[in-house]
Amino acid sequence: MDVLPLGPSAPVLRWRSESAAPVPDRVVEADDSMRADTAFRLACEGTALLWRGDFQGARQLLTALGRRADRAPRRRARPAPGATAAPTPYQAFHRHRQAQGRRARLLGMLLVPVDPGYVVPLRRAPDVAAACTEAYGPWEDAGHGGAADGLAVSLRELLGVIGAHEWRRKGVPVPALGGDRVHPYYGVFSPVRGEYVDLVARAPLPADQTLAVDVGTGTGVLAAVLARRGVARVVATDQDPRALDCARDNTTRLGLTGRVEVVAADLFPPVRAPLVVCNPPWLPAKVTSPVEHAVYDPGSRMLRGFLAGLPGALAPGGEGWLLLSDLAEHLGLRSRAELLELVAQAGLTVLDRLDTRPAHPRASDAGDPLHAARAAEVTSLWRLAPSR
Incomplete structure (x- = not known):
């Protein structure tokens, strides 16, 4: 088992990382007496900080580390002779992802201990038992037992788990469902960007509304919209256990248990339907952690498969x-x-396309490194059918 390298007399803390980050090679204990500059230097050198002070002090230090990580470098490399100073959108995207990765690795160096039962043994620490149980599973069933005295988790991840718990508890209102809420689980893509849901709510349904399939259902929001629109039966598929549990929960909450069937499948279930819907990850880029599978589709695997x-x-x-x-x-x-070539290679033709522009805050944030691309973005519903 991966444990934190704390020395022979220290408690045995099992390493836990949803982002699949490796266990740190070096760890020092830290508390409220550590200055932010010192913490930043240690983190940049690859030394993790196991926090033993006040929990709110750890949050303040994390914010301070983020500010330092976000500072523009004092010296910028000069462009090579003949090169343009402004990066292309492709270059800007990859530089942005590299910067995000560096920032995530650095902020992930601030760790907090978690005792059995998901108790954070720090002053002014919140009760995280419910949030951690939702994200990781019950303590006894999540592989945290054995010789370990507890866990070591990055504070950044723990705060994400807490935030996901609040999203799940409160839910996300969906106008296409008459304002009813969908409750996303940790690691399942939340329908906070509702333009694609609205497209499904207004696209013309086929004449045969006996059955529809929602491929990669996630929270189950699109399956719910189709059922609410009158489709008699919807089969919703996913291969992520969290997504399957999430979709089943939302189906029950929305009173659609008899109308929506959630099944485990890689893409398609063993049925042929008059309507098959898919909202794959939109960016064909490398996944650097398991939680990114809802955003990035390496090599357009899901798009191609669909x-x-x-x-x-x-x-x-x-x-x-x-x-x-x-x-x-x-x-x-x-x-x-x-x-369009992928569409043609699959033996499909485009019947129609419905477009809408996103209204999320990043589309109007001029400070976003990808602002130009986001401002021009259009989300589409492509209506496809086999070529005659």
Whole structure:
């Protein structure tokens, strides 16, 4: 088992990381007497800080480390002769991801102990038992037993677990469901960007509304919208156990247990339906941690799989709905021509396309490194059918 290297006389703390970060090679204990500059230097050198002081002091230190990580470098490398000073959108995206990765690694160096039963043994620490149980599973069933005296978790991750618990408790209102709420689980993509949901709510349904399939259902929001629109039965698939539990929970909350069936599958269930819907991750980029699978689709694997398998998943006369943003096109990650070629290679034709512009805050944030691409982004519902 991976444990924190604290020495032979120290408590045995098992390393826990949802982002699959490796166990730190070096760890020192820290408390409220440590200055932020010292903590930043140690973190930059690859030394993790196991916090033993006040919990709120740890939060303040994390904020201070974030400010230091975000500072622009004092010296910028000069562009090579003949090179343009301004990066391309593709270069800007990868530089942005590299900067995000560096920032995440640095902030992940501030650790907190978690005792059995998910108790944080620090002054002014919140009760995190419910949040951690939701994210990690019950203590006894989550592999935290054995010789370990507890866990070591990055404070950044723990705060994310706490925030996810609040999202799950309060839920996200969905206008397309008449304002009813969907309750996302930790690690399951939340429908806070509702434009793709609204597209599904207004696209014309096929004449045959006996069955629809929602591929990669996540929270189950699109399956719920289809059922509320009158589709008699919706089969919602996912391969992530958290997503499956989340979709089943939301189906029950919304009173759709008899209308929506949630099943484990990699893409398609063993049925042919008049309507098959898919909202794959929109950016074909490398995943650097398990929690990024809802955002990034390496090599467009899910997109390619959906398009290639769609003709065989449709009932005669049926159609598929592909929900996709064109942000990847504006970032130079995939061209419109490449997308249309994938459609043609699958033996599909485009019946129609419904477009909408996102209204999320980043689209109007001029300080965002990807502002130009986000400001031009369009989200589309592509209506597809087998070529005649």
